[in-house]
Amino acid sequence: MNSRNSGPRSIDHPVDRAEGTSSIANSSTKNGSVDTRASVAERVFVDTNVVIYACDRGAGDRRVRAREVLAPLLRERRAVISTQVLQEFFAAITRKLHVPAEQARRYVEKWMRIDVVVVRPEIVLGAIDLHRLHTVSFWDALVIKSAAVAGCGRVLSEDLNHRQVIDGVTIENPFR
Template identity: 45%
Template sequence: MNSERTFVDTNILFYAYDSGSDDPRNEIAREVLADLWDREVGLLSTQVLQEFYSVATRKFKTKLSPAELRRIIALYSEWCIRDTDPLMVLNASFLAEQHTVSWYDALIIEAASRSGAKYLLTEDLQHGRDFCGLEIRNPFLELGDRATV
């Protein structure tokens, strides 16, 4: 397995495909995903795809059709190498309790760890934090206060 495997959180997909926004994170997210495709190191989970579909149907300024969302999900399904199972749920519960992270973030961390990722790209966790060899990276960090939600 490639030592640079990188797990992508939902917010990266959100910014990459939210074409109705002029948020500077949109272009960064698109560049990050293109790089992961080029290097063939991208990973994500079914949880990320589920959250992406839910957010995209409710929060995008320019709505994508269900058919377009299905196309995107089918494309990124290639990056899913682990399904959620009961052990993942149990481990995430311990992770949430021990590290004071949200339940959904704990599931993402556990899925990323179990998938063999070295990095987890997200804006939801502390940049540089390490979870048993999984390094958190915020690709939007350089934007600082220029980014808007």
Template identity: 40%
Template sequence: MEAGGTLRRSGPVASFVDTNVVVYCHDHGSEEKRRVAVALLSDPPDRLVISTQVLSEFYWTVTRKLRPPLPDSAAAEATRHLAALPLVTIDGEIILSAIDTAQHHQLALWDAMIVEAAVRSGCDRLLTEDLTDGQEIRGILIANPFAA
């Protein structure tokens, strides 16, 4: 990791992956999105980055909101698997930057934290369905992998 907490990248450009994409890997009620998400997460692990926020949201979502929910043990194992990816830790600096980004771009704080984690990671693309496909925020291209 470089000074300021930026992940050092070498080789092909990496994508930051939002919670909704990894949740769809386990959502059997949305088969097409599940297929797309599984294919995306089959990329080489060094081309994908997540954050501690994604890890915690993933576990909560798949055990509480997903129908049927994953058993706690399966969700914990899936979370451990995700934690092996390059990981950005959400810290005070990211939160404060996210507050500014949320105000400037009229985003929910949680979405702005994901954007700021993507900035910190050195990625140039954020895979999410929560923001506008094709939009650029803070130098990060928003890409909805489920857009038709």
């Protein structure tokens, strides 16, 4: 996410592509019934850095990897983010990637099409407790608590310890 020039970085949005193939989210089994087991069992929380890399055309291999990981989650409607991720995404792409605010707003609106955990006061208090009990920053604890509240078994993030389990949520660094 390093941007040395002052001009806007070229970005695009993986949700656009996922919507074009969204029929997979309602894929049928051989007998015609809808198979929802994977979507119920495997909701995955996506941290801000993965979301940014997926959109940033200048992110190289990280962009490719972020899109590989996100594609099935978006198609199958298993990706989850939070209002915190939306806020951090907007701040990062406007500040670091120099995306104009009106364009960044449209990207945020697109991310709002997937499951979004609204960070409520109880989640903040739970994050404070996680921060106190584990060696994670408050902001990372807020991601983990949001994932736990949403029923996610995994968080995709490069900011936390790979394979660490906190509050029943396993951290997975997709770039390792």
